[in-house]
Amino acid sequence: MAWMAWTWPTAAFFVTIGSLLVLMTVLAVARPEVPRVGILRIETTRGDRLFISLLGSAFLCLGWLALMGPPLWGALALCLIYAAAVFRWV
Amino acid sequence: MEKSWNNRAWFLVLPVLALVAFSAVVPLMTVVNYSVQDTFGNNEFFWAGLEWFEETVTSERIHAALGRQVLFTAIILAIEVPLGIFVALHMPKKGFWASLCLILMAMPLLIPFNVVGTIWQIFGRVDIGLLGRTLTALGIDYNYTNDWLDAWVTVIVMDVWHWTSLVALLCYAGLQSIPEAYYQAAKIDQASRWAVFRYIELPKMRGVLLIAVLLRFMDSFMIYTEPFVVTGGGPGNSTTFLSIDLVKMAIGQFDLGPAAAFSIIYFLVILLISWVFYTVMTNLDREDRP
Incomplete structure (x- = not known):
């Protein structure tokens, strides 16, 4: 390889x-999985919330890179908080 | 009766999974792998970390291409979707003329992209093209090779010419599936033409419109061949859309690392917008239901 x-x-x-x-x-x-409706008022399952977390995290990292530059440890912490929020409330 | 639940049938999709992994997933992983490295050819790679991503998100050149791309797609959708609906509403419902319309509408969709580009490239030329010569004869200063506005108008009209019939055909299919009883009920209620459109036809077309909007969004956001053949991205950079810029970077300059980072961001943007379209349009449907 x-x-x-x-x-x-x-x-x-x-x-x-x-x-x-x-x-x-x-x-x-x-x-x-049981679908539920959260603050976005859309029906999401656990898989949907993972998708939203991952996609959002990618953009958080890109934004961090554009505004602050590397390293991305801060962005990673932000992503984890964001993902937790998505799983809790969306 | 309690139905038994058996998930083992999922094993039957394993061959497809293997095929998709080979043809799509692994190549996509390769792109991610290239995006963090640099190469000077000879298959030697050097670790570059996040350098290319940083370069891409701060690059003026890519920001400009993204801006042009968003503008192009917005204009295309704003013209093709209403126009497609309008055409579908006015097409004959049955008989000889309906068939003839369907065939005529399907024609542009059957023409390969590079041929569409070539047709318009020649059509718009001021020396030998019918459109170019006619406009010049009318006293209009039209030249898509050195005026950015003319180039934009040409590329947009070409896309409308090529793809409006897709929206129209999809909407037509949606309209055909509305039972006659709905129209009769509307007639009894003395509903206006607009009310019939707003409360019967539009809701019934939502499913096909979702597909039409998604297809047109993705296709126009990734457009390459037609503008490449007609304008080559010019004059200057005025019609250099994202994929034209990407190909210049990846194949023209052989900058695999930056091009890979660029493609990943490109992919993420498409994924995000498609997801938003899909979610909004499917949830609108849900809210309408009692």
Whole structure:
């Protein structure tokens, strides 16, 4: 696989996303998803909330990069807070 | 009777999953992988971290291309969606003329993108093109190769010419599925033409309109071939939309790292806007229901 020039950070990134998906699948089997309506007044399931968290986090990181520049540790903390808020209220 | 629940059927989609992984997921992962590295060819890569992302989000060139792209897509949607609905409402409902209309409307959709570009490239030329010569003869100073406004008008009219019939055909299909009883009820209530459109036809077209808006948004936001053939992104950079800029960067300059970072951001923007469209339009539907 050397010709594809994989790096450890990319691997870590995809392993994180992959394990999140596996975790959600296991959760969905153990405790089936129930849609609910939150502050956005749209119906969301757990999977929808994960999608909103990930997509929003990507834009938070880009915004941080545009305004403050690297490193992104602050943005990562912000993303975690944002994701927790999405899972709690959306 | 209690139905048994068995999720094992999901294993049957594994071959598709493998195929999609091979043809889409892994290539997408490769793009992410390239976006954090730099290469000078010879398949040697160097770690660059977030440098390309930082460069992309602060680049004036990309901001300008994004601005042009958003403007282009907004204009396209603002023209094609109402025009498509208007055309669909006025198409014959059945008989010979309905079939003829459908065939004529489908024609532009069958023409390959680069041929559409070539048709308009020649059509608009002031020396040998019918449109260009006619406008010049009428005393209008039209030249899409050196005036940015003319180039924009040409590219927009070309897209409207190419894609309005898609919106019209989808809306037509939506209209055909409305039972006659709805119109009879409206007639009994002496509903105006506008009320019939607003409370019967528009709600019934919502499903197809969602598809039409999403398709037109994504297609126009990723438009490449037609403006590339007609204007080549010019004059200057005035019709350099996002994908034209991206191809220049990736293949013209062979800047794989910056181009990869650019494509990821491009993808995220499309994903976000498509999700917003989809969510808003499906939830509008839900709120209407009692």
